[in-house]
Amino acid sequence: MTAADIIAALAPAVPGAAYEPLASADSDVTPVILVPAEHLIATCQALQGPGLEYVAFSDVTAVDFHPARDPRFDVVYHLVSPHRRARVRLKVRVNADVEVPSLTPVFPGAGWPEREVYDLFGIVFDGHQDLRRLMMPDDWEGHPLRKDYPVQLRKDAQTYMPLQVTEEEFRANVERDRHVRTTPKP
Amino acid sequence: MADVRTETMTVNMGPQHPSTHGVLRLVLELDGETVVSVSPTIGFLHTGIEKTCEQKKWQQVIPLVERMDYLAPQSNSLAFCLSVEKILGLEMPERVQALRVLIAELQRLSSHLVWFGTHAMEIGAITGMLYAFREREILLNLFELLGGFRFFPSYIRVGGLREDIPRGFKEAVKEFLDRLPGKLDEYETLITQNPIWLDRTRGVGVISYADCCKWGLYGPIARAAGGDFDVRRAFPYTGYDTYEFDVIGASNGDVYDRYLVRMAEMRESVKICNQALDRIAPVGAWACDDKRIVPPPKDQVYTEMEALIQHFLIYSQGFTVPAGDAYVPVEGPRGEHGCYVVSDGTNRPWRVHMRSPGLMACQALHKFIVGGMIADVIAVIGSLDVVMGGVDR
Numbered sequence: 304m305t306a307a308d309i310i311a312a313l314a315p316a317v318p319g320a321a322y323e324p325l326a327s328a329d330s331d332v333t334p335v336i337l338v339p340a341e342h343l344i345a346t347c348q349a350l351q352g353p354g355l356e357y358v359a360f361s362d363v364t365a366v367d368f369h370p371a372r373d374p375r376f377d378v379v380y381h382l383v384s385p386h387r388r389a390r391v392r393l394k395v396r397v398n399a400d401v402e403v404p405s406l407t408p409v410f411p412g413a414g415w416p417e418r419e420v421y422d423l424f425g426i427v428f429d430g431h432q433d434l435r436r437l438m439m440p441d442d443w444e445g446h447p448l449r450k451d452y453p454v455q456l457r458k459d460a461q462t463y464m465p466l467q468v469t470e471e472e473f474r475a476n477v478e479r480d481r482h483v484r485t486t487p488k489p
Numbered sequence: 490m491a492d493v494r495t496e497t498m499t500v501n502m503g504p505q506h507p508s509t510h511g512v513l514r515l516v517l518e519l520d521g522e523t524v525v526s527v528s529p530t531i532g533f534l535h536t537g538i539e540k541t542c543e544q545k546k547w548q549q550v551i552p553l554v555e556r557m558d559y560l561a562p563q564s565n566s567l568a569f570c571l572s573v574e575k576i577l578g579l580e581m582p583e584r585v586q587a588l589r590v591l592i593a594e595l596q597r598l599s600s601h602l603v604w605f606g607t608h609a610m611e612i613g614a615i616t617g618m619l620y621a622f623r624e625r626e627i628l629l630n631l632f633e634l635l636g637g638f639r640f641f642p643s644y645i646r647v648g649g650l651r652e653d654i655p656r657g658f659k660e661a662v663k664e665f666l667d668r669l670p671g672k673l674d675e676y677e678t679l680i681t682q683n684p685i686w687l688d689r690t691r692g693v694g695v696i697s698y699a700d701c702c703k704w705g706l707y708g709p710i711a712r713a714a715g716g717d718f719d720v721r722r723a724f725p726y727t728g729y730d731t732y733e734f735d736v737i738g739a740s741n742g743d744v745y746d747r748y749l750v751r752m753a754e755m756r757e758s759v760k761i762c763n764q765a766l767d768r769i770a771p772v773g774a775w776a777c778d779d780k781r782i783v784p785p786p787k788d789q790v791y792t793e794m795e796a797l798i799q800h801f802l803i804y805s806q807g808f809t810v811p812a813g814d815a816y817v818p819v820e821g822p823r824g825e826h827g828c829y830v831v832s833d834g835t836n837r838p839w840r841v842h843m844r845s846p847g848l849m850a851c852q853a854l855h856k857f858i859v860g861g862m863i864a865d866v867i868a869v870i871g872s873l874d875v876v877m878g879g880v881d882r
Binding site: 326327328329332333358359360361362364366367371379381383385388390392410411412413414415416419423436437438439440447448454 | 531532535537539540544572575576578701702703704705706707716717718722723724811813814815816817818825827829831833839840842844848849851852853881882
């Protein structure tokens with residue numbers, strides 16, 4: 304079933320939704336469909352209908368195309384039909400200021416992957432019951448997988464004890480140690 | 490009985506608990522010994538591998554993704570390489586495909602042996618751990634033969650394999666495959682009909698197949714609940730459609746059925762390995778013949794200018810991958826592994842995302858243990874076979 308077939312099957316169930324088939328390297332196995340954010344829930348419900356049967360949830364993730372593209376994020380959904388042995392990939396294009404409807408009412412398994420996307424990309428899911436950070440500490444600032452997040456950001460560790468020595472003392476210790484190690488034994 | 494205290498008690502289990510398979514923290518609310526609610530906390534092993542991957546060249550990503558799910562490293566690298574090769578449009582020679590199937594199944598055996606050992610130990614059968622780790626040691630030695638590394642051989646590369654299999658590898662694998670079925674019988678004699686094991690696992694941690702679909706659970710968990718979805722069958726990769734094997738299923742969806750499914754899967758893996766061994770010619774290709782991806786042979790590098798330039802380019806700049814995205818699922822030991830790879834047409838990946846079956850299992854933990862006893866929590870976590878490195882990434 305190609306993306307065009309799936310869109311044709313979806314059209315009567317979700318009136319008014321402007322789908323768009325997208326090209327991808329693996330579209331022979333996984334057709335890709337661009338879905339408007341406001342029609343995401345209805346689309347996922349319709350995808351479970353007869354003939355399509357995408358009843359199994361696989362994954363939610365996101366891709367940041369900053370600064371080349373506006374809207375900058377792709378939210379990527381993978382659904383599977385175990386019965387038909389078919390897959391589909393849905394993409395929703397949003398900016399950070401737009402809330403994506405949460406998939407949890409349809410697939411409760413989307414809960415943690417959506418928390419992960421919120422944590423690492425800062426995309427807010429509307430209707431999520433427990434939208435907290437998943438990977439990073441609760442007091443972390445910023446969203447690490449965004450492209451404008453610096454890679455080697457220096458941040459004081461807040462979870463651990465502070466160093467017991469000052470920087471000068473630390474250097475002095477190193478120097479003293481080096482002297483011991485480099486002084487030849489008598 | 491009006492003056493009996495009926496309030497619940499909150500117990501913190503982990504992240505340093507020996508039965509949580511790494512660093513999984515569970516906040517359990519208990520009513521006596523019954524679990525009322527559970528709130529899992531993860532992220533203690535989050536090392537930002539997906540962010541690090543974006544800074545590396547394509548081939549350099551492989552050691553990183555292998556360290557995600559550290560009990561099935563080569564399932565991770567296989568998923569990554571298949572996705573990248575999909576974007577590149579590469580086709581692998583048959584010998585490479587057979588070798589990859591062999592490695593993937595050996596990896597499944599290795600992972601299932603650790604699962605069996607730890608699962609048995611947590612329920613009280615310490616002998617199981619000692620026996621399973623004895624066999625796994627041989628597997629680790631086999632991986633060391635391949636890549637010089639016991640845990641993370643980085644042997645599967647984009648475009649094929651790192652190098653040809655070493656002399657004596659096939660014989661060593663054959664010896665192991667001949668040995669293992671007898672050892673599996675030994676394990677099963679110890680455990681499968683053991684009355685204590687049956688009491689601890691039957692009817693514990695039950696989940697339905699419909700719930701598995703909704704919660705994104707695949708692999709042995711779903712198959713033990715009556716599903717028949719196996720990525721090797723549904724979406725064959727590296728030529729799995731040409732191998733004869735059974736997709737093992739069970740119907741009760743409890744801890745015991747998950748145990749039975751995984752034990753039977755090991756025997757199927759042995760069958761697949763034997764078929765793959767028969768297909769691997771003593772000499773032949775160990776990578777595809779795409780000059781952009783695979784470095785030229787050393788004798789050409791030393792004698793031909795073009796080969797030297799190509800060698801230099803591949804090792805200094807790496808190769809570029811056309812813009813696009815791909816997701817090729819593989820059947821890992823824990824279920825559907827898959828790597829969603831996005832390229833922007835340069836020599837570094839734009840995005841690498843690994844679908845983690847363990848993350849889904851941790852998320853759905855309450856479906857298995859709420860309403861059960863606290864002692865069953867250990868049995869359930871063991872039967873889900875979560876690996877926190879893969880969960881946290």
